[in-house]
Amino acid sequence: MATPRVPGPEDERQLELPCGATIDPHEIDLGMREFTCPGGPDSDTDSCGETHAVVTDVHPPSRFFPESLVTILQETIDTEDDFGEFGTPHLMGVVLEEFPEQVVTHDASDDGAVGYSMVWVTDFDARRLHEIIVELVVELMEHAISHAEDDTAVGQFESQMLEFDVSEFVEQYRQQRDFESEHDRAL
Ligand SMILES: [Zn+2]
16 A cells, blocks of 8 residues: 655645645545635636545545445455555555556644544546546455355356446435535535
């Protein structure tokens, strides 16, 4: 897993995003799942006007997929770090490995002023991130299943996955989980 960059004292209050804009990590609250760079002709030129996904370690993996699948992943994937059982930090670690240029992290574990210890901000929006995470989890599952001795289980999983539509799943999941109440808003 990638190690997050630890910011020095000077840049502690500035998190530079992949688009070049900077935000103050203290403005990120736990309900925030994405925000839109102000953008536009009147704003700071570093700001891109696009929407970026925001994830903190406090968000459960069930933000992205059902608790039943979270349990399976926790049972099948061994983690060897300080974050404990498989969870959001591991998911974001995989996203960071796949998209190193499009994800920034901020370590706030020594900062009592915020309610999270890690935050990740991506160049893409929360819906795109959701699709990426579901695709990565399908790959993780495929990898785990391919080590199973049981050929029937492998066959069943593969045929289920052929019919699995990531974008459809994400659409439905986001509706079911009522994202309108999640305080998505601009900084
Ligand atoms: Zn931006």
